[in-house]
Amino acid sequence: MRSIVTFIVMGGITTVVHVIVGLIAFHFGGLSAFNANLVAFSCGFFVSYFGHRSYTFRSRARVSRSMPRFLAISGVSLVLNQAIVYGVVTVLGQPYWAALAVMVAVVPTFTYVFGRVWAFSDGDFS
Numbered sequence: 001m002r003s004i005v006t007f008i009v010m011g012g013i014t015t016v017v018h019v020i021v022g023l024i025a026f027h028f029g030g031l032s033a034f035n036a037n038l039v040a041f042s043c044g045f046f047v048s049y050f051g052h053r054s055y056t057f058r059s060r061a062r063v064s065r066s067m068p069r070f071l072a073i074s075g076v077s078l079v080l081n082q083a084i085v086y087g088v089v090t091v092l093g094q095p096y097w098a099a100l101a102v103m104v105a106v107v108p109t110f111t112y113v114f115g116r117v118w119a120f121s122d123g124d125f126s
Contacts, residue, residue, distance in 0.1 A: 003056050003057060003116070004112070006055050006056040007052065007056045007108075007112050007115075008108075010047075010048060010051040010052055010055060010056055011048070011108065013047060013051060014044045014047050014048040014051065015044070017040075017043055017044050017047045018040045018041065018043065018044035019040070021039060021040040021043045021044070022036050022037055022039070022040030023036075025039045025040060045071070045074055048070075048074070049066075049067060049070050049071075052070070052115055052120060053066060053070075053120055056115070056120075057115060057116060057120035059120035059121070059122060060122050061119075061120055061121060061122050066119050066120055069118055069119035070115065070119040070120070072119075073110075073111055073114045073115060073118070073119055074111075076110070076114075077107050077110060077111050080103075080106065080107050080110060081103055081107055084099055084102050084103045084106065084107070085099045085103070087099075088102055
């Protein structure tokens with residue numbers, strides 16, 4: 001239970017970092033929204049990675065192994081987010097809020113499970 005609560009807290013911290021960096025990069029850095037979001041995602045990724053590594057999963061797995069795995073999980077999560085929005089809004093014709101509800105149920109669960117058993121596992125689950 002501790003790791004689930006910590007996962008939620010780290011997700012909140014990561015989101016705040018992403019939003020603040022994105023706004024600064026866009027409004028004060030003069031970056032396009034796309035590039036500002038890329039910078040924000042990158043900063044959020046490192047906050048998320050080290051937060052989950054240190055606090056959520058208390059992992060001792062090598063960074064050289066766990067970071068690429070967590071990056072892969074983050075990439076799949078991004079694709080899942082987009083697929084859910086497309087499927088729920090475009091294919092099913094439902095409102096965006098419905099896609100967000102599905103996304104909040106599916107994507108964090110996916111991220112938590114694969115982070116725990118693959119990216120930050122101290123065992124070898126190659």
